[in-house]
Amino acid sequence: MEMTGADIVVNCLAEEGVxxxxxxxxxxxxxxxxxxxxxxxxxxxxxxxxQAAVHAADAYARSSExxxxxxxxxxxxxxxxxxxxxxxxxxSIPMVIISGQxxxxxxxxxxxxxxxxxxxxxxxxxxxxxxRDVRELADTIRRAFYIARTGxxxxxxxxxxxxxxxxxxxxxxxxxxxxxxxxxxxVKGHQGQIKKAVQMLLQAERPMIYSGGGVIxxxxxxxxxxxxxxxxxPCTNTLMGLxxxxxxxxxxxxxxxxxGTYEANMSMQHCDVLVAVGARFxxxxxxxxxxxxxxxxxxxxxxxxxxSISKRVKVDVPIVGNVKDVINELIAQYxxxxxxxPPNKVALGKWWEQINQWRGxxxxxxxxxxxxxxxxxxxxxxxxxxxxDAFITSDVGQHQMWAAxxxxxxxxxxxxxxxxxxxxxxxxxxxxGVQMANPDATVACITGEGSIQMxxxxxxxxxxxxLTPKVxxxxxxxxxxxxxxxxxxxxxxxxxxxxxxxxxxVALVEAYGHVGMRIDKPGDVDGALREAFxxxxxxxxxxxxxxxSENVWPMVKAGKGLTxxxxxxxxx
Numbered sequence: 001m002e003m004t005g006a007d008i009v010v011n012c013l014a015e016e017g018v019x020x021x022x023x024x025x026x027x028x029x030x031x032x033x034x035x036x037x038x039x040x041x042x043x044x045x046x047x048x049x050x051q052a053a054v055h056a057a058d059a060y061a062r063s064s065e066x067x068x069x070x071x072x073x074x075x076x077x078x079x080x081x082x083x084x085x086x087x088x089x090x091x092s093i094p095m096v097i098i099s100g101q102x103x104x105x106x107x108x109x110x111x112x113x114x115x116x117x118x119x120x121x122x123x124x125x126x127x128x129x130x131x132r133d134v135r136e137l138a139d140t141i142r143r144a145f146y147i148a149r150t151g152x153x154x155x156x157x158x159x160x161x162x163x164x165x166x167x168x169x170x171x172x173x174x175x176x177x178x179x180x181x182x183x184x185x186x187v188k189g190h191q192g193q194i195k196k197a198v199q200m201l202l203q204a205e206r207p208m209i210y211s212g213g214g215v216i217x218x219x220x221x222x223x224x225x226x227x228x229x230x231x232x233x234p235c236t237n238t239l240m241g242l243x244x245x246x247x248x249x250x251x252x253x254x255x256x257x258x259x260g261t262y263e264a265n266m267s268m269q270h271c272d273v274l275v276a277v278g279a280r281f282x283x284x285x286x287x288x289x290x291x292x293x294x295x296x297x298x299x300x301x302x303x304x305x306x307x308s309i310s311k312r313v314k315v316d317v318p319i320v321g322n323v324k325d326v327i328n329e330l331i332a333q334y335x336x337x338x339x340x341x342p343p344n345k346v347a348l349g350k351w352w353e354q355i356n357q358w359r360g361x362x363x364x365x366x367x368x369x370x371x372x373x374x375x376x377x378x379x380x381x382x383x384x385x386x387x388x389d390a391f392i393t394s395d396v397g398q399h400q401m402w403a404a405x406x407x408x409x410x411x412x413x414x415x416x417x418x419x420x421x422x423x424x425x426x427x428x429x430x431x432x433g434v435q436m437a438n439p440d441a442t443v444a445c446i447t448g449e450g451s452i453q454m455x456x457x458x459x460x461x462x463x464x465x466x467l468t469p470k471v472x473x474x475x476x477x478x479x480x481x482x483x484x485x486x487x488x489x490x491x492x493x494x495x496x497x498x499x500x501x502x503x504x505x506v507a508l509v510e511a512y513g514h515v516g517m518r519i520d521k522p523g524d525v526d527g528a529l530r531e532a533f534x535x536x537x538x539x540x541x542x543x544x545x546x547x548x549s550e551n552v553w554p555m556v557k558a559g560k561g562l563t564x565x566x567x568x569x570x571x572x
Contacts (some may be wrong), residue, residue: 001172005134005158005165006035009098012141014041015173018069020060020436021045022053025179026073026115028100031165032089038439045436045465048493050077054084055455057417058093059426059433063391065219066437067148068095074102075113078159079120083423085155088122090420090516091240092217094153096144097125117159126154134167138174146178151185152305153217179393185304189321189329197300197317198333200273204298205347207233208271213240213419214303220324221245221412224277227327230334231275234355237262238279240419243409248388254364257285258556259401262363262565263355265556269295269563270354276301278323281313282420289313291561300325316323363554363567364405372547373522375399375474378529379406382444382472384455385529390414390442393469396422398480401451401552403446425454431469432461442533443469449502449543450479459512462539470532472539473505479513484551490570509541522546 003011009032013021034043036458047053050072057068068088072081078099088095102111117132129140129145137160144156197205201207204539208232215224221244227384228235228251235245236256243253254261256268268274268286274297279285286292289312301315302323309318319326379402382390388408393416400417409415416434418426431445452473462469482497506516515538519528525544532540554565568571 002168003171004031004035005137005160006031006382008134008137008169008171009141009160009165010035010039010041011173013068013069013169014039016067016142016145018042018067021069021071021499022047022056022060022433023071024050024073024077026054026077026100028077028102029071029165031162032071032098032100032160044071045432045461047429047461049455050080050430050454051425052082052458052461053257053427054081054095054097055087055429056433056436057095058084058088059393059430060437061093062416063413063434064437067145068093068433070095071095072097073100073113074117075115077113078117079115079370082120082124085121085157087418087421087423087426088155089124089126091213091418092153093155094148095155096141096148097155097157099157099159101130101159101161104161105163107161117157117421121157123466124155125157127157128157130159131161132163133220134164134169135484137164138156138171141300142174143178143180144181147183150185152214159481186306187322187325189302189319189326189519190415191329191355191413193317194326194329194333197275197319197330198337200298200300200317201231201275201334202280202337202341202343204273204467206270206272206351207231207275207343207348208267208273209233209235209275209277210238210268210279211235211241211244211277212238212279212286212325215241215244216412218278218304218323219412220327223324223327223331225258230331231343234267234352236260236268239404239417239481241279242415244411246410248410253359254515255404256562258287259552259554262554264569265554265562265565266358267355271299273298276303276315277327278303279453280308282312286313287556287560287562287564291564331335339366361567366550367536369547370522373520373544375402375476375544375546375550376406377522378472378474378525378544378546379446381525381529382406382446385526385533386442386444390444391416391438393417393427393434393445395427395447396424397448397451398476398484398550399446399448399474402474405552423449427451428455428458428471430470431471432458432467435467435469436465445469445471447471447473448480449475449477449499449505456508459509459514459539463513468535468537468539471539473541473543474546475502475505475543476546476550477502478548481552487551488555488557489567507539507541514539514541516541516543518543518545
């Protein structure tokens with residue numbers, strides 16, 4: 001059958017099982033939008049800004065096991081999308097972005113709404129394509145989805161000139177497996193390396209498991225739990241890995257790193273064998289690499305991406321492969337070897353005695369108040385009201401860290417936030433994407449008065465598509481994390497971090513057709529949250545006026561070691 005390029009795009013998306021596409025039309029993609037108008041294979045979600053389209057597609061992928069899809073036009077359409085693409089790239093999220101381009105004959109001539117999309121996006125995609133022949137379009141889209149979802153996932157962009165979308169060619173859905181000579185990710189771990197890891201773990205006296213977002217992306221949470229239980233070791237989950245191991249399990253010691261728990265950081269530094277699973281030892285987790293390297297420990301590193309291993313921290317046993325498969329093999333070999341060489345349970349018992357001493361410090365304790373709403377207590381109440389079973393999206397800042405610290409995640413893919421790039425403005429479009437992927441779930445966005453204004457126009461999208469997340473705005477009238485750093489490192493010189501011209505959020509939200517609440521008394525927090533979450537069919541925006549002086553503790557200052565923590569204002 002002969003089809004236009006636009007119809008091929010639509011059919012290829014349907015062949016990939018796509019159910020939702022987030023986008024915004026423009027001249028270079030109008031033929032594609034015309035083809036969308038006449039199809040019923042998937043739903044298009046019209047956002048109000050291209051950045052939000054990519055963020056929503058990103059969260060759609062994070063909260064499901066699907067590839068997110070965004071569609072934008074050329075020039076400013078794609079440049080608006082770059083922040084969303086870079087956000088997904090840093091967190092290894094499988095997405096396909098289809099962008100329009102000026103006609104092939106006009107490329108390079110500074111045509112209206114032209115930009116070098118391939119060049120601009122090259123540093124922040126897993127791969128990108130410029131389609132110059134309609135006969136290559138179907139195969140290119142198929143390869144884009146394959147690259148996005150396999151190996152270490154990531155965003156893939158397909159740039160399609162306008163004349164390619166109207167050109168015709170014969171089309172039949174491609175069949176069989178995708179084979180690319182230049183791209184063949186390793187799945188199975190090296191047996192010799194796994195054997196080395198098993199011997200190291202059997203001899204360990206102070207073992208620890210450090211897991212990251214790679215566990216969630218590989219759907220390996222069950223395997224991680226089995227490994228932790230088998231070893232009897234403490235487990236820490238990074239910001240991106242929260243929920244991979246249940247927060248309510250006694251073997252969970254909290255999140256590590258800059259705003260991690262005292263017990264997680266001390267355990268990371270003082271263990272004798274560290275098993276890193278789907279994590280990358282980034283700067284916010286280990287602090288100063290030289291300080292981290294001072295401890296005489298052995299490191300076993302499991303990851304799908306060989307470039308992540310020994311990138312920042314030298315490891316002793318690297319194992320490249322899909323973490324689900326590698327953990328299964330590791331467990332099997334360990335159980336077989338432990339029959340002849342049982343682990344040292346006496347040493348493990350002493351290790352837990354030390355960990356429980358560190359736990360006794362209660363580093364997440366905060367002062368309560370009858371006068372001011374404490375942001376930490378709001379997050380705790382959200383957990384209580386939702387029974388710990390909601391999808392939580394967040395923006396970036398203090399509220400993000402409080403959400404990570406005080407909302408206990410027991411399931412994977414429930415915590416949706418920007419980890420690597422730290423992008424403000426993601427919270428609301430993330431909530432949109434999550435709800436499209438999980439229509440019957442409870443979805444809450446924890447945000448701040450600074451972040452929410454970066455994509456607040458998406459309240460309009462929520463109204464159009466009857467999306468009903470609950471927005472919890474922890475409003476301290478500051479760019480809170482900036483203010484905290486200015487207090488600690490810049491002599492309390494609060495340069496441009498105070499927000500002194502905020503809108504009336506209740507009136508603004510109601511103007512968009514939603515429900516608004518303002519809460520400024522601690523005694524009203526519980527009632528407001530219960531009332532809001534009871535409104536299943538409405539978006540409710542709760543403006544909590546919180547204590548301006550609250551900081552996120554513990555804190556490891558930039559350049560400091562993992563154990564050089566500030567536990568509170570008394571350490572300043």
